[in-house]
Amino acid sequence: MAARIDLTLDGADAQLLAVFWKTALGYVDEPPPAPFTTRAEWFEHFDLPEDESVDDGAWLCDPDGVGPRLCVLRVPEPKTAKNRLHIDVRVPGHGSPEVRWARITAESERLVRAGGTILDTFDGHHVVMADPEGNEFCVGAASA
Incomplete structure (x- = not known):
């Protein structure tokens, strides 16, 4: 059986990139994993530093379940070179x-x-x- 992949994209503004990629791909916000009802509830489940926010990430999926999931994460460093994977x-x-x-x-x-x-x-x-x-x-x- 082949492995499934998720793609993760780094950026300075995860929410801005999420809006763009939802538009580009026709993706939607992925629901939080059970038993959580919101991403904020899921995020609070982790013992993360206070300066990290649920808005530092976005989780997107193909509404038809065909394409890979896309995770967009805020990172502090800027992009400095051409992507090795696009x-x-x-x-x-x-x-x-x-x-x-x-x-x-x-x-x-x-x-x-x-x-x-x-x-x-x-x-x-x-x-x-x-x-x-x-x-x-x-x-x-x-x-x-």
């Missing part, structure tokens, strides 16, 4: 190369409106972008 956002649907490129372009523009930045464009194939804190990701078409 997320590829794949737009759904098939069609001609022109139709696929139009969908990629439209999705990239939508993510710019959500706070992303276009870093580079590989016409007809994919767009390299950054989230609001500079974490790189790509937008491309789903496999046929």
Whole structure:
């Protein structure tokens, strides 16, 4: 049996990044683990320093249960280099190369409106972008 993965993304503002990635991926806030009814209740269960807050993290999931969970954590240090691992956002649907490129372009523009930045464009194939804190990701078409 293959292992399941979760992805963890570090940043200065976990809540800002969570809003962006929920928009980008169509994810939702993951419910807290049982028996907790809220993330704050779950967070209080741990013996953590007083200066740490439940808002220092966000836990997201695919509402259909297909994609990996995404944990966004606040860290004190800034991003200093290119990501060694990045997320590829794949737009759904098939069609001609022109139709696929139009969908990629439209999705990239939508993510710019959500706070992303276009870093580079590989016409007809994919767009390299950054989230609001500079974490790189790509937008491309789903496999046929």
